[in-house]
Amino acid sequence: MPSHEVTQLLDAVTRGAAHAAEQLLPLVYEELRRLAAGYLDCENPGHTLQPTALVHEAYLRLVGGEASAEWQGRSHFLATAALAMRHVLIDNARRKRRDKHGGDRQRVELVDQPDPATDEDERLLALDEALTRLANADAAAAELVQLHTFGGLSVEEAGKQLGLSRATAYRQWAFARAWLRCEIGDPRQ
Amino acid sequence: MPVDLARAKELFLAALDVPAPERAALLERACGDDHELRRRIEAMLQTHENSGELLPRAPSAMLAEGGVAVGGMTDGGVTDAGATAAFPQQSQPVTRVDATSSDADGLSFLSPASTPGHLGRLGHYEVQEVIGKGGFGVVLKAFDERLHRVVAIKVLSPAYAASGSARKRFIREARAAAAVKNEHVVGIHDVQEDAQPPYLVMECIDGISLQDKLDRHGPLEVKEMLRIGMQIAEGLAAAHKQGLVHRDIKPSNILLENGVERVKITYFGLARAVDDASVTQSGVVAGTPMYMSPEQAEGLPVDHRSDLFSLGTVLYALCTGHSPFRASGTHAVLKRVIDASPRPIREVNNEIPEWLSDIIGQLHAKKSEERFQTAREVAELLGQRLAAVQAGREVPSVRRGSAAAAAERDKDIRSGVSAESGDPGDPGDPRRAVAVGQRRIPGTALAAVAVLILVPLYVSFVLRPERFSGHGWPWLIGAFGLAALLAGFLLLVQSRRRRIAGALAGILAGLVLSSPFVYRSLTDQGTLTYSGTIDANIERILIKRDGEVVADLITKHGTIQLPAGDYEAEITVKDGYELAKYRVGPFSHLANTPGALGWQKAAGGTFPLTLTRDFHVGISLELAKTIDRSYTPKTEPGWVQLFNGKDHKEWDFIGPYWKVADGTLRTTQNLSVGWLHTKRDYADFELELEYRLAPGAKSAVFLRGWLQGDIHGSEFLAIQLIDDWASGMIGKLNGTASIVDVVAAKQRVDTKPKSWHMLAIKVQGRRIQVVHDGVRAQDVNLDDYPEALKRIPGLTKKTGRIGLQNFGTLAEFRNIRIKELSPEKPAWVQLFNGKDLTGWTPHARLPNNWKVENGILVGRSPNSYLFRDGFGKSFHLRAETRINDGGYGAIIVHTSSELRSNNSPFGCWASINSTEKSGYKTGVLSCVYLNWPVFRGAVEKLPRPNEWFVLDVLSQDGLITVKVDGKNTSQVDIGGRGGGSNHIALGVGNQGSVVEFKSIAFKELPAKPATGTSGTRN
Known part of the structure; x- marks a missing residue:
């Protein structure tokens, strides 16, 4: 994907062209997926990979280094990237669930142990659904969760993207987190 | 009633604004009778106490789950040693491939898959998915249809296969790793070096790499580090014992098996026999710089102690989260490896005890003679430290010193004698260090x-x-x-x-x-x-x-x-x-x-x-x-020896795979699969035998087998025998006493290599019972596994040869004896479910005039037939039926959907008729086949219209008998006619006929009737 196209799309998004966001999403999605897979498989001297790092790298790769200094479409890109990350994760969890229920007929069992990954996936899928429901009733709170949880922005940064004060952002987050945990039956209740 | 979100938000935030003790009163006031709302707010306030995120881990880390780490999966980063570049400036990561994306590219060497959804076949491996890709080629997850296990197959990319040195290196990896049999080394099953492209088959490890773990969790706990370090050292010790140096020990080449987190070293791509001078002198640097030893970095000859340096670096990384020799650019890394002292671990992570830092320090000695000298020694030391840490005891610090001193000291620690020389004199005496360390132990x-x-x-x-x-x-x-x-x-x-x-x-x-x-x-x-x-x-x-x-x-x-x-x-x-x-x-x-x-x-x-x-x-x-070796042959009637200890006269050989030696019937180990089978078929029987397997061996007893083609256990009824301790990870479906590919043993049974075991099998109809060494391992009816019956046609066979499998490994059998059983009385099976026409099919070219009304199957004029297939030569049908006045119908056996010119099927018709019209009275049998005249049975009874009666139709090897209310009405021997026509049909006639069935039951009959009488044949 030539970077100027992405730049143009971002400009269009900034100008408020809805279709541009739709076109941008699959590009970001693919890039995130690719990056994540590459990162996690190859040797990485760093510690845990932070989603923000991933998003930034996706941005650099898609938009190009020169443009990044003047990050016009930054907030739009972040919003798109957070959504893309959510999709990547959900798709991944769904695929794994499908694989699990599908014909993985020779699953090797050494010991009977609960599979923590499965729980995690189920929780992720539940969170996705609950977040969609929350978006219908309280779009701002849902957007904040998406930026923070999937986009890797801090609560404060995410609030800034949405034009919220620091205090408001934290209050929104506190509410949304508590609400969603109740919705998905979080064991930490 | 769902809780109103806006209201909940308002209340929740309001509650947060007041001190906790006042919240109850606030909720009391605000919620009133809305208990639902109140409960929700209370729950939210409670969960609010837990800070933290909605996702358990960073989302990007979660993406890594679900992959299957495999030997060799993560071994990007190294180009062909024979290529011009020493190694690439940037490592070439292996890209994980989405299992669902049918990545046909680059898989053209696969032949078509035999199961839909799979990618293809490679030899007898059914390829399920691509697990990894890298410069070398691809890693596939596949099912080994002969050995019934999941394997990982590493296929050298065709581009590399063309290069002699790449090919050599690939083969070398396989041979090197295959030589090492250790539970901490990924096992190599097979290498196909002459295949195009060449591939190697290895153990498929379900788990992640140590690098993954490090990325996700950061530095490990001391205990865990010791556990992992000890196992790596044990794996290395096994490799070193074979004269192999791994040369590329790094976290991504260490796999952690799911669940048990057993460590498995993989990727022996660079491993070489120590005396393989031709490659060591090439001066080519191969390996991953950050985990290399100084001698590797300098391109000097290396020995096993090089791996110990790398192990030190791995342990360092486990303590701190990263290699100590990080730098920008390959050359800078190499320089650090050669010259730089790593930053003291305790400066990076002060939770690391000094003694551990000392151990790593000694592994990191730039001169190999100053390191620990053997991996075994390191494994033992780490094991001891682990034991001490787990026991909650303080561990004496290990001073750095010469390797010899360290070895001696270590020995002293192990034997405990050092404390005797507890004279606090010479501070240079390493044993004193131990003594001092001991003093710190509380309660000493x-x-x-x-x-x-x-x-x-x-x-x-x-x-x-x-x-x-x-x-x-x-x-x-x-x-x-x-x-x-x-x-x-x-x-x-x-x-x-x-x-x-x-x-x-x-x-x-x-x-x-x-x-x-x-x-x-x-x-x-x-x-x-x-x-x-x-x-x-x-x-x-x-x-x-x-x-x-x-x-x-x-x-x-x-x-x-x-x-x-x-x-x-x-x-x-x-x-x-x-x-x-x-x-x-x-x-x-x-x-x-x-x-x-x-x-x-x-x-x-x-x-x-x-x-x-x-x-x-x-x-x-x-x-x-222990075994009682005084086996006495059974004298009970019916038991027959199938093997007399001297010759194989009861058995036919296929291929040169079996022999009789030392009183046993045994495989020859020529690494070819072949089976031995009885000279005749057995249907229902009890079979007993004793067997003994060599370590790692596998065999099977085939039941009701047949002779054509390439024989696999997955094609018919087979009872598995396997040394599953040696095989490590095998599924339950493939354990000893499992019915191969169908049912796992009910209880785990353990085959011990080199020991005789007793296997008893009873096969009666579809019921299979297996007792292994007194453990009742199977008692199943195969009918309960319809999916397996469909998948493995051989399971439905009623008779066949008994076979023993040679799997290229040593298996011995003796005292084989059999007792044939008469088939069990079969039970009635209802063919009409009382609800609908399930199992029955109308004729494609004729109208379907059949319905289920009030639990009764009703056929109405005009002419219509309902077919059902799957009937052999011998069976018994029993119907409860009635017919209206003037109507007619029939049950037709040995028929097919082929129609005569008058649109009625061929076959033997048992008439249901309330009139004497056309002579087809109830109970009359009319048998109609091409070029064969119509026969009729004798008429003895005519039931009244609209009254229920029982109509029996028996077929016994061509002899057809009809009974009405229990009385024989006619019998015809059709001989071989109608062979192949395995349907039965229900028929209704024209002219206002209404025929009804309350029930239609079926059971199998033995092949020949006990008595045959009164067959009339015109």
Whole structure:
């Protein structure tokens, strides 16, 4: 994907062209997926990979280094990237669930142990659904969760993207987190 | 009623604004009777107390889950050693491939898959998905259809296959790794070097790499690090023993098996035999710079100690999260590896104890002669430290010194004698360091050295032979029932530092018998048994020193004081048992690493035992039941020997795969798969045999097999026999006594290599029973596995050869005997479910005038037929039916959907008729086939219209009999006619006919009728 196209799309998004966001999403999605897979498989001297790092790298790769200094479409890109990350994760969890229920007929069992990954996936899928429901009733709170949880922005940064004060952002987050945990039956209740 | 979100938000935030004690009052006021809302707010406030995120881990980390790490998967980053570049500036990561994306690119070498959804086939491997891709080619996950296991296949990319050196390196990897048999090294099953492209087949590890773990969790806990480090060292020790240097030890080449987190070293791509000078002199740097040894980085010849340096770097990374030799650019990294001292670990992570930092420091000595000298030594040291850490004891620090001194010191620590030289004199004496370290131990002054005995753990099995109902199932003589007993001793050793003038100086070890301690049973059906202090089948556990008995653990309760040092354990067991295996080691290590770790085969009842003050010593014992070798052939009527110990006259050979030797029928080990089968078919029978497998071997008993083609267990009924300890990870479906690919054994049964086992199989119709060494492992009806019956057509066979499988491994059989059984009386099967036409099909070219009304199957004019297939030559149909006045219908057997010119089917018609019209009265049999005239049976009875009656139609090998209300009405022998017409049909006639069926039942009949009478044949 030539970077100027992405730049143009971002400009269009900034100008408020809805279709541009739709076109941008699959590009970001693919890039995130690719990056994540590459990162996690190859040797990485760093510690845990932070989603923000991933998003930034996706941005650099898609938009190009020169443009990044003047990050016009930054907030739009972040919003798109957070959504893309959510999709990547959900798709991944769904695929794994499908694989699990599908014909993985020779699953090797050494010991009977609960599979923590499965729980995690189920929780992720539940969170996705609950977040969609929350978006219908309280779009701002849902957007904040998406930026923070999937986009890797801090609560404060995410609030800034949405034009919220620091205090408001934290209050929104506190509410949304508590609400969603109740919705998905979080064991930490 | 769902909670209103806006209201909940308002209240929740309001509640947060008031101090906690006032919240209840606030909610009380605001919610009133809305209990739902109140509960929700309370729950939200409660969960609010937990800070943290909505997702358990960073989302990007979650993406890594679900992959299957495989030997070789993560081995990007190294180009072909023969190519021009030394190694790439940027490593070439392996891209994980989405399993769902049918990545046909680059997989053109696969032949079409035999199962939809799979990617294709490679030899006898059914390829399920691509697990990894990299510069070298692809790694595939596949199912080995011969051995019935999931494997990983590494295929050299065609581009590389063309290069001689790449090919050589690829083959070298396979051979190198294949030579190393160790549970901490990824096993290589097979290498196909002549294939186009070449590929190697290896163990498929379900898990992640150490690098993944590091990325996700950062630095590890000391305990975990020691556990992992010890296992890497053990794997390396095994490789080094074969003269192999791995050369690329790094976290991404260390796999952690899911669940148990057993460490597996993979990727022997750079491994070379030490004396393989031709490659070492090439001067080409190969390996991953950040984990290289200085000698590797300099391109100098390397030996096994190079791996120890890399191990040091791995341990460093486990402590700190990263390699100590990070730098920008390859050359900078190499320079650091060669020259730079790593930043002291404790500066990066102050939780790392000094002694561990010292161990890593010694591994990191730039000169190989200053490092530890063997991986074995490192494994032992880490094992000891692990034991100490787990026991919650402080560990003496290890001073850096020459390797020789370290080795000596280490030896001292192990034997415990160092404390004797506790004279605080020479500070340079490494032994003093130990002594000083000891002093720091709290409670040392108590100075009791105790050895706890942990007693027997468990006896699994199974001495009680079970009997098959109605048959004299023999007592399982010769059964090597699994008698496993684990006993642990705890030797708790502490040093007595006080000097007693003129008296015994030195360390005393104490031996204390303690209460039973349980850890793990080896089998699913294990019953935990304690008999006081020790298993009843152990008569005596003597501890000897220099031939003299110093302790008797069975009779001696309480405390026994024993000096630390070398002893011998002598185990006496009851008649009928023998000591099969034992292991000795730090107790906590044994307790925490159950399984096959460290087991030694017992030779006789004695083994060496070293008591030390350094840690608790544990012993695990495993008993096996000895065989009664005095087998007497069965004299009960019906039992026949299938193998006389001398020749194979009852058997036919396929291929040169079997021979008779030493009274056994045994495979020849020429690595080819072939089977041996009986000279004739057997249908229902009891079969008994004894078998013995070599370590790692596999075989199977095939039942009702047939002779064509390439034979696999997956094609018919087969009972698996396998040494699954050696095979490591095999699915339950493939364990001993499983019905291959269909049903796992009901209980785990354990095949011990080199021991005779008794297998008893009873096959009756679809019911299969298997008893292995007295353990009832199978009692199933194959009809309960319809999916398997469909998948494996051979399961439906009623008779066939009995076969024994040669799997290229040594399997021996003896005392094979059989008793044929008459088939079980089959049960009635209802063909009409009372609800709908399930199972029945109308004729495609004729109208369907059949319906189910009030639980009754009704056929109405005009002419219509309902077909059903799957009927053999011999069966019995029984229908409850009635016919309206003037109507007519029929049950037609040995028919097909082929129609005559008048649109009625061929076949034998049993008429249902209320009139005498056309002579087809009820009970008349009309048999119509091409070129064969119509026959009619005799008429004896005509039921009244609209009255229910029972119509029986029997077919016994061509003899058709019809009965009305239990009385024979006609019989016709159609001979071979109608063979192949395996349908039955219901028919309704024209002119206002209404025929009804309440029930239509079916059962199988034996092939030939007992008596044949009154068949009329015109």
